[in-house]
Amino acid sequence: MISRRKLLRGAAGAPLMAIAARFSVPAAFAAPSAELKSLTADAKPISAVERQARLAKVQSLMEERKVAALLVEPGSTLDYFTGIRWHRSERTTLAIIPARGTILVVTPAFEEPSVRETLQVGGEVRPWNEHENPFALIVQGLRDRGVGSGVVAVESTVRFFIVDGVRQVSNSYEVISADPLVRACRLIKSPAELALMQLANTVTLEALRCVHARVQLGMSSAEISTLMDRATIALGGGTSEFSLVLLNEASAYPHGSIKEQKVREGSIVLMDCGCTVHGYQSDISRTWVVGQASARQRKVWNTVKRGQEIALETAKLGAPTGSIDDAVRSYYEREGWGPGYKLPGLAHRTGHGIGMDGHEPAYLVHGDSTPLQAGMCFSDEPGIYIPGEFGVRMEDCWHMTASGAKLFTPLAKSLDDPI
Secondary structure (H helix, E strand, O other): OOOOHHHHHOOOOOOHHHHHHHHOOOOOOOOOOHHHHHHHHHOOOOOHHHHHHHHHHHHHHHHHOOOOEEEEOOOHHHHHHHOOOOOOOOOOOEEEEEOOOOOEEEEEHHHHHHHHHHOOOOOEEEEEOOOOOHHHHHHHHHHHOOOOOEEEEEOOOOOHHHHHHHHHHOOOEEEEEOHHHHHHHHOOOOHHHHHHHHHHHHHHHHHHHHHHOOOOOOOEHHHHHHHHHHHHHHOOOOEEEEEEEEEHHHHHOOOOOOOOOEOOOOOEEEEEEEEEEOOEEOOEEEEEEOOOOOHHHHHHHHHHHHHHHHHHHHOOOOOEOHHHHHHHHHHHHHOOOOOOOOOOEOOOOOEEEOOOOOOEEEEEOOOOOOEOOOOOEEEEOOOEEEOOOEEEOOEEEEEEEOOEEEEOOOOOOEOOEOO
16 A cells, blocks of 8 residues: 655655664664675566567557557556656657557657657657647657547546647547556566566565664654665665555554654554565555554454455455455454444455556455456555554565465564564
């Protein structure tokens, strides 16, 4: 589960040296795993050959479904197909993937060199200057690729002003959602993708282990979060995507509270963290108690762990992803939580797809009928939340195989051995 990071941590977080001075925490984490750092340093990004195969697949699907072209803005899907890693702004950058032929990227002229840096699959980059209409260039690019009319699929995150701008230049296209095309490609992860996700999850779990050993009375959530970010980077995580820390009563709210909390005797510490390795993400949560746990805290922790186990046991090839959520929720209801999505209990889905985005289709939520297939990747995070008291969430990522669910990281063993 991804955090509202800026809201909960503040604008800058707490400097590591200040934390070290206050709590006798080493400024540099001692001896981070040299082997793990070596693995992340040597990790191979997705190759141009694999991206070309992805393009070939989506173009084949487009031909089958009578789609003339696919329009994609910068983001994970553009990276997935082309390697281009770029940001969005009011200045339009857009890729045209035709059903036949090479891609065309329309981008501001002064951004062209930067866009070309990560483009791995060839094609044309067509620049536009500030006084020009980028939508006219997009329409012309479609026509130059033989798409003067017909069905054009638009990736779901493309902004409205771009679609509207294209329509104002030409109304000869039938615009449809590209979700079925994109999902058919991105839903199943390749061995190279799985390897990068394995590394990202391994880094996050090891960073959590480092931080767990250094949490002390009086620390704030922002200070713990800063430690997590530094540990992640020290271990080779390319980017620390998020490091949500929920203490005490704030742990009862899945994405936390703006009220400052500090570690005290008996505190619940809930951490939800992830990093990125060559574009692929991890998402791991751990919950523990500082000092002596109460019987109620222990009971809830054990119930959540059993929920995680049930989710994995329910994962069978061909089963609807929503059936996993149903199985966990049924167990929770027998234990007195809920019913359904009501609190106290489990107010969010049991898990979500994950890959280049922290949340991707399909979802472990009631009603999702997507059949489980080998290569799909998910989180497993059936928390329990008791408003006014505390919450517990454990989360690990897994992928589907022919023989069942396979974890990237082992589940937490117990409340006394919580990482």
